[in-house]
Structure formats: C-alpha cells, structure tokens
Amino acid sequence: MALASCKQILEEAQKKCYGVGAYNVNNMEQIQAIMTAAKETNSPVIIQVSRGALKYSNSTYLQYLMKAAIIENPDIPIAMHLDHGNSLETVIKAIELGFSSVMIDGSLMEDGKTISTYDYNVKVTRSVVEYAHARGVSVEAEIGTLGGLEDGVGSDRVHLTEPKLAKKFVDETNVDSLAIAIGTSHGAYKFKGTSTNLAFDILREVRALIDIPIVLHGASSVPKKLINEINKYGGKMSDAAGIPVESLQEAIKLGITKINVDTDGRLAITAAIRKVFTECPEKFDPRDYLGQARSELTNLIVLKMNAFGTVNHANDYIPKGFEEMKKLYISK
Numbered sequence: 001m002a003l004a005s006c007k008q009i010l011e012e013a014q015k016k017c018y019g020v021g022a023y024n025v026n027n028m029e030q031i032q033a034i035m036t037a038a039k040e041t042n043s044p045v046i047i048q049v050s051r052g053a054l055k056y057s058n059s060t061y062l063q064y065l066m067k068a069a070i071i072e073n074p075d076i077p078i079a080m081h082l083d084h085g086n087s088l089e090t091v092i093k094a095i096e097l098g099f100s101s102v103m104i105d106g107s108l109m110e111d112g113k114t115i116s117t118y119d120y121n122v123k124v125t126r127s128v129v130e131y132a133h134a135r136g137v138s139v140e141a142e143i144g145t146l147g148g149l150e151d152g153v154g155s156d157r158v159h160l161t162e163p164k165l166a167k168k169f170v171d172e173t174n175v176d177s178l179a180i181a182i183g184t185s186h187g188a189y190k191f192k193g194t195s196t197n198l199a200f201d202i203l204r205e206v207r208a209l210i211d212i213p214i215v216l217h218g219a220s221s222v223p224k225k226l227i228n229e230i231n232k233y234g235g236k237m238s239d240a241a242g243i244p245v246e247s248l249q250e251a252i253k254l255g256i257t258k259i260n261v262d263t264d265g266r267l268a269i270t271a272a273i274r275k276v277f278t279e280c281p282e283k284f285d286p287r288d289y290l291g292q293a294r295s296e297l298t299n300l301i302v303l304k305m306n307a308f309g310t311v312n313h314a315n316d317y318i319p320k321g322f323e324e325m326k327k328l329y330i331s332k
C-alpha cells in the first residue's frame, strides 16, 4: 500500500533536507501526470485537493482517481491531502473519503476570506487535530495570511507570520506541519514590479523555534516560458509573476519542507491546449489536447521534483498506514 501520511513523508524529507511538492488536482490527466513524474524520478509525492476541486468533481470521482494512483503505484509513497479545509465538517468529509492528511486553515474564518483571530485559529485547529489524530490522519495548519486567491480561497490582506506566535500555536495545537506567510501569495500574479523577495529572516526565526515541517503555500514559479506560450497562442496574462526556483531552493535549505504548486500546473495545461488549438485547428478529439497537456504537466513536475531534491527518495521508507499512525499519535 502506497498511501502515506503527510507527517511521515515530510518528516523523512526534513531529516534529509529536501522538499516535497504538493500538487493540486481536479481531474484524471493531472493525477496521471503527477504519478508519471513521481515514477520516472522515484519521488514521494503529495496529491492535494481543494474544496473547489472536490465540488467540481463531485468528490467521489476524484476520490477514486486518487485511489487509482495508489493502486497503480505501489512503490511510491503518496499522500492524499485536503488543501485549505475551512471547518471540522469539511475535514470529516475528507477523512471519510480516505484522505491520509488534511489542512485546516484557521487563519481565515469558515468563509475562507475573512481573517480570523489567533484564538479562533487555535480552537478550530485543536478540534481538527483531535479528530484527525484519533483516526491516524495528519494535520497541517496555517498561521499568518497569504495574499491572493486560490479557488476562491484567500484574503486580499497579507499578514506575515510572527515567529513567536507560530511557536505558541504549535505548542497549543499539536499540529504536524505548519504553513507560514513569508511573502508568497496564491495565484499567477504574485508580485507587482520586479521585487520577488521573500522574508527569509522570518523563516529562519520560525525554524529556530519549532521543529515540525514548515509549509510554503503560493509557491508556483509562474515560468516566463509558459506565460509567453499562453500569450503567443491567444492568451492574456501579461503581468504574471511567481517565485523563482532559486528562492524555493533557498527556502528548502532554510527549513521549508512542503511546497504547494497549483498555478504552474494550470499554466502548463493551458499553454499546451492553446498550442494544439492554434496549430491544429482541425483536431477535435479531447485526447489530442488533454494528452498533450498531460505530457507537458509531467515534464513540469519532473523539473520540480529535481529542483526540490525529491528524486530517488521514494524507497527510503515504508509508508505507515492509518492504524500505525493512530498508534503513533496515541503513544505521544
């Protein structure tokens, strides 16, 4: 069984100082692309699903596509992860679908937009930790808020993480990993002008204070090459900008373990489909353009896995199942 807990995948990565990409999915081609890349590079992988994706796919379709990935790839540790859970109720639903890991984003209220208080965040995160750990499921939480929207989730205000508060939060909630805000944002338009600086001083401070894996949301690079392709074939994305790969590698060195990638996958797919439509207007078989999108996405993720140092770590450990994880949480 290749289903693994995010806790295990991330702690193994933390030990060896490499990053693991968490790739968002909505459909079969995305899941297949991720798994082909993981297989090709022998990398552990986190497949993550937002509430929007669950709604789009009517949950059951995506649930079984992810299970297909697990059946097809018994040698790759795969975490099924809920991205930006907004309530205990959503988390319970994901756990019932078989997710091995969930995120509760209590930095925002249940509407996924309004910034919450510290006390609210602690309270909702604690309730999720209690429910999830009792079932062997790992929990990611967030402190500080990112800018930008992701599947309609997010605030337009940015609050960088306060390191001391992050330490207090981890102590009070017992979460397995923590997303922090150091200047990244969701979406394809992360920076205005030329500045792409991240607050590495905050990351350093947080790393010195807490020892659980740290997560970077909004970490797509928005490659110029893909933006140029999209625009060349009729798209309109002139000011798009992301986090340079070098900054992500620096972040991994300083203690980031989980790197969330959604936008870049969307860009690779859009560029590929636009190209087929423009160059071969006579084509109408979805396999012609979705297949091309799938292979371009595979190429992108292979590059990510290499850049993050994830390659050749799939066989470092044996994935622990829910029962084993449950025992581990109880023994703590």
Ligand SMILES: [Zn+2]
Pocket (backbone or CB within 6 Å): 084, 150, 186, 217, 218, 260
């Ligand atoms: Zn996010």
